[in-house]
Amino acid sequence: MKLGVCYYPEHWPRERWVQDAQAMQKIGIEYVRIGEFSWSTIEAEPEVFNWRWLDESLAVLHEHGLKVILGTPTATPPKWLVDKHPSMLAKDEQGRVRGFGSRRHYTFASLEYREECRRMVTMMAERYGQHPAIVSWQTDNEFGCHDTILSYGDADLRAFRFWLAEKYQNIDALNKAWGNVFWSMDYRSFDEVELPNLTVTEANPSHRLDFQRCCSDQVVAYNRLQVDILRQYASGRDLVHNYMGFFTAFDHHKVGEDLDVASWDTYPLGFLDQEDIYTATEKHEYLRTGHPDFGAFHHDLYRGCGKGRLWIMEQQPGPVNWAPHNPSPADGAVRLWTWEAFSHGAEMVSYFRWRQAPFAQEQMHAGLLRPNGEYAEAAAEAEQVATEVKRLASELGVDVDALVSLPSAGSVALMFDYDACWSLDIQPQSKAYRYLFWCYRMYEALRELGLSVDIISSKAEFDHYQMLVLPAQSYVSPELTSRLESYKGVLLVGPRSGSKTESYQIPENLPPGPLAKLLPLTVERVDALPEHMPLHVNGLWGEGMLKHWHEQFKTELPVLLQDSTGDPVLVGSGQRYYLGSCVDNKVLKASLSRLAEKANLAPYFLPKGIRIRQRGDLIFAFNYSSIPQIFRPTKALPLIGGAKLASCGVAVWKKEQEKNKK
Amino acid sequence: MKLGVCYYPEHWPRERWVQDAQAMQKIGIEYVRIGEFSWSTIEAEPEVFNWRWLDESLAVLHEHGLKVILGTPTATPPKWLVDKHPSMLAKDEQGRVRGFGSRRHYTFASLEYREECRRMVTMMAERYGQHPAIVSWQTDNEFGCHDTILSYGDADLRAFRFWLAEKYQNIDALNKAWGNVFWSMDYRSFDEVELPNLTVTEANPSHRLDFQRCCSDQVVAYNRLQVDILRQYASGRDLVHNYMGFFTAFDHHKVGEDLDVASWDTYPLGFLDQEDIYTATEKHEYLRTGHPDFGAFHHDLYRGCGKGRLWIMEQQPGPVNWAPHNPSPADGAVRLWTWEAFSHGAEMVSYFRWRQAPFAQEQMHAGLLRPNGEYAEAAAEAEQVATEVKRLASELGVDVDALVSLPSAGSVALMFDYDACWSLDIQPQSKAYRYLFWCYRMYEALRELGLSVDIISSKAEFDHYQMLVLPAQSYVSPELTSRLESYKGVLLVGPRSGSKTESYQIPENLPPGPLAKLLPLTVERVDALPEHMPLHVNGLWGEGMLKHWHEQFKTELPVLLQDSTGDPVLVGSGQRYYLGSCVDNKVLKASLSRLAEKANLAPYFLPKGIRIRQRGDLIFAFNYSSIPQIFRPTKALPLIGGAKLASCGVAVWKKEQEKNKK
């Protein structure tokens, strides 16, 4: 449970560096990320290098005991480099070149640009690979930001054809997999395949899905190129990338396999304001704290991508500049967010940024310091956290460094699969359906029941979880099918699961395809509804509404919930259940609490805005609402805070019971 | 009153064909449309033909007594052909090429592509022109689908300049007709004229109108090219094209002149969800049946385009995939739609599609069979209709085949003119004004009064109708003026009629231009209102609201309705009436019922959601509402169903009176 900060020595006069380092130390900051946008400072002219500012700033930070995460500066290649390789620029879906003048002006598929990255990263890694200040390297910055995963230029087309040829080997296999006979879309060779943009009407969904997969694989390859160099020169250092919120355009599990830690950039207010996932009521209610599950969802998701290791690389410290509206956080919100991250296993929370820059695009983005160098509001909250962490260690009788190794796993697993996300969003049938939204709402319901959730990939082990939820696993591989068949915990399978083959076709036996053995039922028809037509759901397990997606399926399984015509909505018995509709929060909580009880978990209906998380013996409690609330866990002693949680309040409890037993 | 289905033998293993044909027979299907997307199966490589699958599938269908409608496959040219003629691709209004990867990737104006079509259609027609299974040929598929009428490429520019030169002969005539002096837009030659897209602000409306006319004429020429070949080789077969719902971008009357039958593709739920014409209330209320006038309006419109002959080429049988939301139809809706079509004179209703394809773009589009080959919900409803048709024939004591020749004409004519549509929508003055919407609402009001309506072109005879409605005939030709002047029935002329010359200028005597002799009045000013400002209408004939379009005109004619300032809204006497505003349903029904009475028709205010239609002695009644309702015609005997109509209920009655008299 360490604090960090993002710092740009190249923006400030050298005379200030020592003062900054001292102030970081004073606040309790131990980690500093630098360098990730500095290419033009390092190499202002081709092959003319200026390392001095970096040598010296590293020295200053090191002298003050600060540990550095060094970013490769490949998200912002300089103008001269772009002019040298104009083909490295991405093209948008409309065919327009996305030019120089901001950042991320490259396509992952450009081999020319990959060579330039190899050159720069090698230079940096040779020079700083074993620098004593540096404990970690960040590859590039926020892959995909500003919608940069899908690109429609020549480099992308070349990469796609190559990727297809690798996958299908012969063009007839592709034609068959995509069902190209449908509209005479058959190709005679891979060289005839085009990108799926600017077609007269929608391109074949199989075509679109394969293109998304290909683009995702370009990110994996691009990242691996940097990783391979860094492994060679910077051994012993943690390799990391900083992911983003609500971003699904590449497979983070695959990128994560090549790295040591997953980190992400968390902006609770910016995302609340910006994202369609939130209702108008939520946007109003949580304006100054962010939605109670925003941070948690991503912490649990990315911890999974990081094979258990999680950092927060950028934590919002005040108003940002990039959302449609940029309000100030509530007093205490920065502390709340930081503790929430720790409760989900974050080893480190780093604020973005140290000092608000008075120039360029982000000049209205707050930092721990104001543009004039004085402390901004968040500095005190960060300092408070640093103090509290020490207190917590002392209460627990352990060294502060030991806190990192507290257990972080949950008892319920929710499967999140990037391939399923792409597949289902390509054809939502009801405009409002989004895979991510549905997963988020399932997660929210679990968390409102006080459960600690792990979000896992479709490749991850799940045997040890007491309960497993598949929100919408569209393609279920034979390997996954077999693991599910032998799973002993309580399993809930959600709508659209098993609805597609790997090639995006409807399975021969109809959905849920390979899951039909496990859950004997057949989805015969889908009633895809507009927002204005929710349907009533009721039955043994409760009542409420269903929205957007409603499967009409036949089954002999016991019916636990049904629609108003008597058609089944939730069925199952023993350890295995199938939910055929997107149901509302009320139904979700009622159903999931039943299932959690079957799994011997202890679901608890938390007060509005209150969330908890467990790490071993510790229970963390948080109040995201704007009024004080009470939460007191049974048989537990408060270490920080207590039962009464003010708005933005945080409490940490230790279970008595466990203590007694051990 | 026959049933048909759309079938794609090329999608399924040959072993299945016989089973499919048998199942069709069993349901009562007699017609099968095939072939319209099969170019790449026929000619996978240039000039290498595979006719075998088509020979054999025709043979199977023929053996089972099924009659085939064979589609020319020109809506989906294969990739190699597009690569050979890249200039055949359309360009959208933004200048982007609309590429390969879905369907309809060509512009009608491409002479290269027309040559390819000539080649393919000739090959097919030579081979199958006299095939005993084939009773009809469909040209291409859904002209204009995916907004493909207007194209802005080089081929289109060339065609437009040629078209203009033909029409105007010399450039001064064009300059004068368009009023190009207005903003120094004069041209010195036809080669200076550009397409009306990407101008700094809106192009000259005369320019836009002529471009629309030219593009429409390209469709006519494209269709005629195929027709000419088919007439040569496939004599005795009905030539047909399948039109679409709410689609006005080309002149269907002109295309229809070259064909034997008009058909259209009816998707009541998809269009309800998708189209702006419907209010939020309507979208909610008729979610599972479609709007009560959707089918009827198009049946009557296209029967007019088909010179009295109408088929339904594609009838929605379940949820579709292409609307923003795709709900399931109500139980009975497929039967309801089928009978509604028959009541409007459809000779044949063909479901789209036989079996839901498990692959490609439309994999979520239901068929009569599910993807796994089992019957879907609609199969039973189709079978029920087939049985009921037989029963009806038997009740009437005629052969089933004789039902086709029942009279289908209505007693009221409503004029629908594609040229008027283009003209008025180019400058709506009030954003919400749409010609089509206004015609539809007039039609709806007539039909809610129980009247049977024919929708006729501006060239059609109308002397024999008791009542004639011109919703908004912007340009009234001398020929039409003279026919209107000698018309003896009750005439209602709606707002914007006579408001433009052929060249899109305001007539010298102001609107209604040439109609001023018939209806002595002068439109002095137009009050084009936003949605939030409807005005009250009242007077001798009722009261209600007017919206969007409100003409301020002076006249000596008796005032039947006026606005709140006393200005006239509806005027006239004897047989001739003028309505100057877009009025609401309440006013429309009140006024049209008065006029119908004057025309010796018997208007009847039907219950909400109930619609009726007459064919000679027969009265068909339909319940589109979600509750049971009562409708009992006077002096009539029920043949199918009765007075109590459940939701989706259908009844057929025979007039007693007529029986007695004859």
Add this chain to the structure above:
Amino acid sequence: MKLGVCYYPEHWPRERWVQDAQAMQKIGIEYVRIGEFSWSTIEAEPEVFNWRWLDESLAVLHEHGLKVILGTPTATPPKWLVDKHPSMLAKDEQGRVRGFGSRRHYTFASLEYREECRRMVTMMAERYGQHPAIVSWQTDNEFGCHDTILSYGDADLRAFRFWLAEKYQNIDALNKAWGNVFWSMDYRSFDEVELPNLTVTEANPSHRLDFQRCCSDQVVAYNRLQVDILRQYASGRDLVHNYMGFFTAFDHHKVGEDLDVASWDTYPLGFLDQEDIYTATEKHEYLRTGHPDFGAFHHDLYRGCGKGRLWIMEQQPGPVNWAPHNPSPADGAVRLWTWEAFSHGAEMVSYFRWRQAPFAQEQMHAGLLRPNGEYAEAAAEAEQVATEVKRLASELGVDVDALVSLPSAGSVALMFDYDACWSLDIQPQSKAYRYLFWCYRMYEALRELGLSVDIISSKAEFDHYQMLVLPAQSYVSPELTSRLESYKGVLLVGPRSGSKTESYQIPENLPPGPLAKLLPLTVERVDALPEHMPLHVNGLWGEGMLKHWHEQFKTELPVLLQDSTGDPVLVGSGQRYYLGSCVDNKVLKASLSRLAEKANLAPYFLPKGIRIRQRGDLIFAFNYSSIPQIFRPTKALPLIGGAKLASCGVAVWKKEQEKNKK
């Protein structure tokens, strides 16, 4: 107080010209603007000139005593000219060429097109510079209409690089000013700089601001080129350009410096319907009169741009054609608008257009005559105004011509700065924030208090005003700072003032930057709020709500209004006040009335929809509401109308008091 009209002799047969001139005389019209779209009539072929129509129409007008404003026809170059110089066309932000076919098809930066303008204007000026009928020349027409200030073509890029080189001299200065180090955006030379469009995410705001300034300067240069020629040949004539409503994309103050008079084109109904500035309630309430401050705001703004001289070049006379909805004006509205203009110092009000054209884009745009040549509604209202003006002169015992020289200055100055507008709108922080909207709402509040306002540039003198309002002066130059420091009147500084340097950076001492000496406070943080989250404001000076922009600042100044957390919103004492939030109309009126009292003005809370304006002894009163209202100034005698103002009513009063004193 003269009337004029816009006339297009080239649209009508020559036989009609005399009749038109006579009718103009009869109505009381004295000024006629002609020629501004006539290039293709003058020069139908390159270098082949037809001056005859212009010679003769000038002669006709002159013979009837009409004074001509001749427009240079450069807003509509003919097709042949565009074909000769394709590079003269603008490109939109998406990179698409904006082609021929309407008007304004050129970019201001095109040197080729400037040469063509020089040629044409010289020809015209040589011929007509000293023509006795001509009293004024209008340059081009509506600079910037149809979003034509920013253009992204090669000519624009060349001009921008040149402009930057001029401004910064060396590239390091530019890099520093823009803060290009931020994302490695540094350039090595001016030739590396690109236009700020089609970047991956937003371009640097400094980059964007400089581009906007450069484009504005192109307009200045383009206009000056014409002015220089006209000064040479047409000495003694007023040079004028016609500006537009709610249009801020170039610096009108700078263009105005080169001209003699400012004029603008006022369409109260079109702008009400079209502009986001107005609420749904306002759009409904003022549908037929326009918003009560629309005309006034622009009159006061452009009188400032015209160095005290103001004309209305185009006054809406009936429904227009270009707004989403185009309703008819209320009876009396045209008279109301005309008198409102006179009350703000307009020397002349010219109606657009004389006769409604029956052809081309604006055929639905009303004129004083209908398309058939008969009088439209507005003709009588214009005639009434002409009569009333004579009566007013007679009541005042002066010659009609003397009315022009009545004083027109107000007592309160509101600073409006185009550079501030661009700067603040580039980064609004809260989507709904717009500089123009905020200035308009401040102006509205002042005017609802019965105050007469001058809208001044940041360069204008303000010492003589009793009160000065800076709504949001983002960059405050040293020169302005010093003048503000020595200002003796009551000063109100609004939110975001002093928030940026000239280069768009945050000032070193934080906002309000250089104003901190005058108003000792520091803006520490900005709470940029969505529409759904207004905050309550209360305190000594009243209560109400704040919206969108809320500064959190620290100060020792007395707090007059605060938010619900006690943070200051309005502070100050004596003559100097700072407002840190965008507050609602209620708070604005309460605060501004207090300040006006301190400034020894006599604020008066007018009835809803009533507005007044003073010119010396005269008080003009107007009723924009739809119901009759009472307004009686103290100690004044009615000259026209009286205390009871019908809807659209106008009254002119003369102060008694003043009379007695003199």
